[in-house]
Amino acid sequence: MLQSLNLRAALVSIGLLVVLLGVWELLNRPPETSEALTEYEILMGGADQEARVPPPSDVIRLAIDELSNPFYDAGPNDKGIGIQLAYSIYRVLTGFFLAALIAIPIGFLIGMSPLMYKALNPFIQVLRPISPLAWMPLALFIIKDSETSSIFVIFICSIWPMLINTAFGVAGVRKDWVNVARTHELSALRTAMTVILPAAAPTILTGMRISIGIAWLVIVAAEMLVGGTGIGYYVWNEWNNLDLTSVIFSILMIGVVGMLLDLALSAATRLVQYEE
Amino acid sequence: MSFKSLGNPFDGESDLTHGPGCSCPICVFAREQAQAEYECSETELTAKLEKAVFEGPDQPQADLSMQPVETKQTSVEDPNSLDNSEDVMDRVIESAIVRSMFGHHEPSRRQFMRMVGGGTVAGILATMFPLDAAKAAIKDSLGKPEKTKLKIGFVPITCATPIIMSHPMGFYDKYGLDVDVIKTAGWAVARDKSLSGEYDASHMLTPMPLAMSMGAGSTAMPFRMPLVENINGQAIVLHVKHKDKRDPKMWKGFKFGVPFDYSMHNFLLRYYVAEHGLDPDKDIQIRVVPPPEMVANLRAGNLDGYLSPDPFNQRAVWEKVGFLHTLTKDIWEGHPCCAFACSEKFTTELPNTYGALMKAIVDATAYSQKAENRLEISKAIAPKNYLNQPEAVIAQVLTGKYADGLGNVMNDPKRIDFDPFPWHSMGVWILTQMKRWGYIKGDIDYKKIAEEVYLAADATKIMTDLGYAAPDHTYEKYTIMGKEFDPDKAEEYVNSFAIKRT
Numbered sequence: 001m002l003q004s005l006n007l008r009a010a011l012v013s014i015g016l017l018v019v020l021l022g023v024w025e026l027l028n029r030p031p032e033t034s035e036a037l038t039e040y041e042i043l044m045g046g047a048d049q050e051a052r053v054p055p056p057s058d059v060i061r062l063a064i065d066e067l068s069n070p071f072y073d074a075g076p077n078d079k080g081i082g083i084q085l086a087y088s089i090y091r092v093l094t095g096f097f098l099a100a101l102i103a104i105p106i107g108f109l110i111g112m113s114p115l116m117y118k119a120l121n122p123f124i125q126v127l128r129p130i131s132p133l134a135w136m137p138l139a140l141f142i143i144k145d146s147e148t149s150s151i152f153v154i155f156i157c158s159i160w161p162m163l164i165n166t167a168f169g170v171a172g173v174r175k176d177w178v179n180v181a182r183t184h185e186l187s188a189l190r191t192a193m194t195v196i197l198p199a200a201a202p203t204i205l206t207g208m209r210i211s212i213g214i215a216w217l218v219i220v221a222a223e224m225l226v227g228g229t230g231i232g233y234y235v236w237n238e239w240n241n242l243d244l245t246s247v248i249f250s251i252l253m254i255g256v257v258g259m260l261l262d263l264a265l266s267a268a269t270r271l272v273q274y275e276e
Numbered sequence: 277m278s279f280k281s282l283g284n285p286f287d288g289e290s291d292l293t294h295g296p297g298c299s300c301p302i303c304v305f306a307r308e309q310a311q312a313e314y315e316c317s318e319t320e321l322t323a324k325l326e327k328a329v330f331e332g333p334d335q336p337q338a339d340l341s342m343q344p345v346e347t348k349q350t351s352v353e354d355p356n357s358l359d360n361s362e363d364v365m366d367r368v369i370e371s372a373i374v375r376s377m378f379g380h381h382e383p384s385r386r387q388f389m390r391m392v393g394g395g396t397v398a399g400i401l402a403t404m405f406p407l408d409a410a411k412a413a414i415k416d417s418l419g420k421p422e423k424t425k426l427k428i429g430f431v432p433i434t435c436a437t438p439i440i441m442s443h444p445m446g447f448y449d450k451y452g453l454d455v456d457v458i459k460t461a462g463w464a465v466a467r468d469k470s471l472s473g474e475y476d477a478s479h480m481l482t483p484m485p486l487a488m489s490m491g492a493g494s495t496a497m498p499f500r501m502p503l504v505e506n507i508n509g510q511a512i513v514l515h516v517k518h519k520d521k522r523d524p525k526m527w528k529g530f531k532f533g534v535p536f537d538y539s540m541h542n543f544l545l546r547y548y549v550a551e552h553g554l555d556p557d558k559d560i561q562i563r564v565v566p567p568p569e570m571v572a573n574l575r576a577g578n579l580d581g582y583l584s585p586d587p588f589n590q591r592a593v594w595e596k597v598g599f600l601h602t603l604t605k606d607i608w609e610g611h612p613c614c615a616f617a618c619s620e621k622f623t624t625e626l627p628n629t630y631g632a633l634m635k636a637i638v639d640a641t642a643y644s645q646k647a648e649n650r651l652e653i654s655k656a657i658a659p660k661n662y663l664n665q666p667e668a669v670i671a672q673v674l675t676g677k678y679a680d681g682l683g684n685v686m687n688d689p690k691r692i693d694f695d696p697f698p699w700h701s702m703g704v705w706i707l708t709q710m711k712r713w714g715y716i717k718g719d720i721d722y723k724k725i726a727e728e729v730y731l732a733a734d735a736t737k738i739m740t741d742l743g744y745a746a747p748d749h750t751y752e753k754y755t756i757m758g759k760e761f762d763p764d765k766a767e768e769y770v771n772s773f774a775i776k777r778t
Contacts, residue, residue, distance in 0.1 A: 043672060043679035045594045075443075077459040078661035137468075144472030146465075227461035236461060240432055240568045241664045242591065 021056045028055040054245040062245050063252070077237070079229065081250070085257055088223065088230040091147075092215045092261075095154025099211065103159045104204060107166020108192060111200070117167065124163065132157035132218045136225055150222045150230075157218050158211040165207025169200030201272035209265040216258045231257075286374065286394030419628040424453055426633065429460040429469055429478035432663045433567065433585035434673050434692060435506045435614035436479045437653060438640040440663070444656040447640040451632040457662070462566060463536050470619060471497060477618035477633060479505065483706045485617045485729045487538040490716060498620045501698055502630075502731040502738075503637055505614040509673070509692030510541055510604040511589040512548065514581040515574050516597060519682065524552035533565035533573065533582035540613050543709040544604050545583040550775040551757050556713075557777070574598050585613070586673040586692065587665050592681070594669050599681030603691055608756040610693070612702045623731070634738045641696045642744060647689050650674040696739065698730035700750040701763040708761075708770045714777035722766040723751075 070082030110117045132153045139149035173196050181191040223232025231254055238246035374385065374397075389397060426448075430436040440457055442448050448455040458475065460466045463484060469475045485499040514521070521527065527549065534542040546556040556562055565573060567588040573579040575597040583604070592598030604611060616637055623630050643649055654674050658667040672678035676691035703726030710716045732750040739746040754761045761769055770778065 040679050040683065040685050043668070043677075043685060044596065044681075045666070045668065075661040076456045077664075078659070140465075140468045140472065144474070146469060146472075146474060225461060226465060227459055237459065237660070237664055242568060242571055242595065 025055045025057060028053050054248065058245045059248050062249050066249065081234065081253060084229060084231050084234045085253065088219050088232065089257065091151050091230065092154055092219050095151045096158045096212055096215050099155045099158035100162055100208065103162035104166050107163045108170050110167040111170025124160065128160040133221055133225065136222060146226045146228060150219065150226055153222050154215045154219060158215045161210040161214065162207040166200065166204045169203025170196055172203065173199040202269060205265065205269040205272060209262065209269060212261050212265055216261055220254055286389060286398045419631060421452055421629040421632045422626045423629045426453055426455045426476040427458055427474065428455055429458050429466045429475040431460050431463060431466060431479055434587055434670065435509055435585050437644050437657060438505055438637055438694060439479050439616065440657045441644065441653050442636050442640040447636045451636045453632055453636060476622060477616065480615050480617040481536060481539045482612045482615045482702065483538040483540065483710065485615065486703060486706055486725060489729050490725060499617055499729065500620050500623055500731055501615045501617045501729055502634055502734045503616040503696040504612045504698050505616055507610050507612055507693050507695050508603065508605040508690060509586055509613050510544065510583060512545065512581060512583050512601040513589045513592045513598040514601045516599055516681065518580060519599060522601065524549055524554060527554060528559050530580040531561045531563065531578065533563055533570045533579045533584065535564065535567050535584055537564060540611060541583045541585070543706065544607055544611065546713060547709065547756065548607050550773065555775050571595055571597065587663065587669045590669050590672050590678060591665070593679055594666070603688065605690060608754065631738065634734065635742060638696050638738050638742055638744065641694045644694045697735055697747060698732050699752065700726040700730055700732055701752050701754070703730045704763040704766050705754065705761055708766050711770050711778060712773060712776045
């Protein structure tokens with residue numbers, strides 16, 4: 001039954017895709033040109049520049065083209081989609097892991113100590129709602145390096161969900177488990193590592209999963225702002241050229257990579273899941 | 277720009293000290309000597325020449341053992357045309373070598389050249405003396421750049437043409453620089469990256485270094501503008517639905533886009549509508565919009581028009597959403613637009629690098645000034661790495677043969693032009709407009725600020741070094757839409773406008 005449900009769902013998905021692409025294709029066919037163009041028409045770009053959304057066939061053609069040579073490097077402003085994505089992923093992961101290094105210990109501290117929770121809470125509440133991109137001008141000015149600044153922006157946006165979820169997970173560890181640890185006279189560090197960490201791990205990973213999602217959202221915007229390299233720069237560069245085909249293609253790529261990042265963390269979450 | 281003429285040292289008729297056709301006694305005597313017929317065999321000739329070379333005052337023996345190098349024959353075949361600074365430099369060096377061979381005695385050099393023929397001498401000399409190596413050595417000794425690996429920022433518009441094209445067309449390499457040109461999302465980012473030292477120099481708008489140095493719109497930071505990039509090259513574009521509203525008086529309530537507050541675009545649009553009796557702050561709306569978004573906003577009906585850098589004016593026509601109402605060239609013929617700017621620190625700490633960079637840009641600017649090179653340049657700067665625009669659009673902007681969006685093919689080779697000289701009077705005009713529209717307040721020493729930021733003296737030096745003619749003054753009067761601007765009367769000029777904010 002489950003097997004057939006999966007199968008039927010897949011069939012419906014494919015059916016929807018075909019209908020959607022078919023309608024999109026048919027509504028946006030390039031106009032036919034038959035007569036010879038006058039000089040004026042040639043200077044106007046002929047008929048193929050009529051305002052229209054590029055049909056999926058164009059996007060697929062471009063995708064095949066780009067993906068068949070994803071790692072070419074033709075100078076600082078023209079690199080393959082693979083290189084651009086690699087830059088973005090590198091920035092996201094660097095910022096993300098730096099954030100984890102800081103957020104998880106502080107989250108533990110806040111979760112285990114009501115005093116620190118109350119003391120740090122005002123800072124967290126003020127800093128958390130700030131849009132990551134609002135940090136960009138300040139970061140550029142202080143750090144004086146656009147690469148590090150974009151990593152910093154990822155760092156600052158990744159830190160809050162991890163921090164809050166870690167604190168929440170640590171504070172929510174069942175009291176009897178901690179009490180058992182206490183009766184075994186475990187040291188605070190040992191308690192944290194052997195009892196609280198495994199118990200809070202699913203919550204912590206949920207926080208990390210939220211963080212990486214936000215980080216991936218932010219990096220595209222940050223790179224559009226700063227330029228240089230990365231998938232955000234790719235979109236900006238094609239936007240400069242008003243080339244919607246490339247923009248649609250890069251949107252799809254952003255979606256695919258975002259999904260892969262999320263899948264990786266959800267797999268990690270499943271690893272630390274436990275049954276009570 | 278004109279080139280200095282240097283006499284060809286292999287030509288017996290030209291006099292390197294006196295110029296061709298001189299009538300002083302020495303030259304007349306030399307010409308008489310030449311009347312005598314003289315023949316000599318190849319061996320005799322070689323011997324004569326060898327003697328001259330070896331006994332010449334400062335030719336070390338070691339140099340002569342080097343591999344023979346091919347001579348540059350161009351200067352012999354076409355003595356009066358020196359195409360670029362490199363040729364001028366080559367000629368200076370050739371001259372020095374040939375003259376020293378003859379102990380700086382002009383009559384004997386001329387006599388010898390006439391006897392055996394300049395081409396032969398050049399050929400034989402090349403087999404014995406590494407002329408090209410000597411030329412390279414002398415050019416290097418003019419000052420090796422302290423730093424050769426540079427990063428230069430640009431915003432992808434045609435105004436940046438000389439900065440961009442120098443990369444694919446090798447102008448940076450020619451002056452020993454290894455430059456990466458980095459595409460930048462906007463002027464604020466270009467400024468921040470220049471300040472942080474990530475960019476060694478950058479493409480900016482001509483009003484920006486003035487505004488930055490005075491702290492208008494940002495904190496005060498000393499920036500320098502040794503060169504202008506382009507003149508003209510902008511246009512007012514309107515949505516195609518406004519085809520029948522060519523009279524600016526009908527533009528009340530229009531929404532216009534400009535790319536930056538401190539830009540010629542903003543000042544020219546304000547000037548233009550104000551001359552037609554509209555108050556740019558009350559009768560129309562002016563918004564700061566990044567150029568690519570202008571085309572999209574025009575299509576969406578969010579903007580009625582804009583004054584923006586190319587290629588986005590031509591791009592609106594190409595996309596069939598807009599038409600060119602007027603070129604800014606027709607508002608002020610020869611107005612400055614974009615600039616080449618760097619920090620004051622860069623100019624003082626790396627003088628040779630700064631000099632080499634300026635030479636590359638001045639050279640590229642001179643090259644792009646020539647109409648016959650414009651198609652080649654369009655091809656070089658259109659790819660993804662640079663402007664990332666259809667070549668057909670870039671070519672229409674650069675060659676000035678374009679569709680106006682109203683059904684006409686126009687031909688205006690000066691639609692965009694290139695001239696590196698940073699006139700102080702241009703700076704003063706920009707300051708008057710900043711004062712007029714309230715961007716800067718209080719008493720302003722127009723000339724002092726313009727002279728501090730626009731480094732005309734540096735531009736003059738580099739242009740002269742390269743053999744281009746630089747103006748001998750830095751202030752001139754302009755006529756803008758029929759109204760005269762006199763840089764000596766800046767304050768009166770500001771006060772003479774009916775529509776102003778001060």
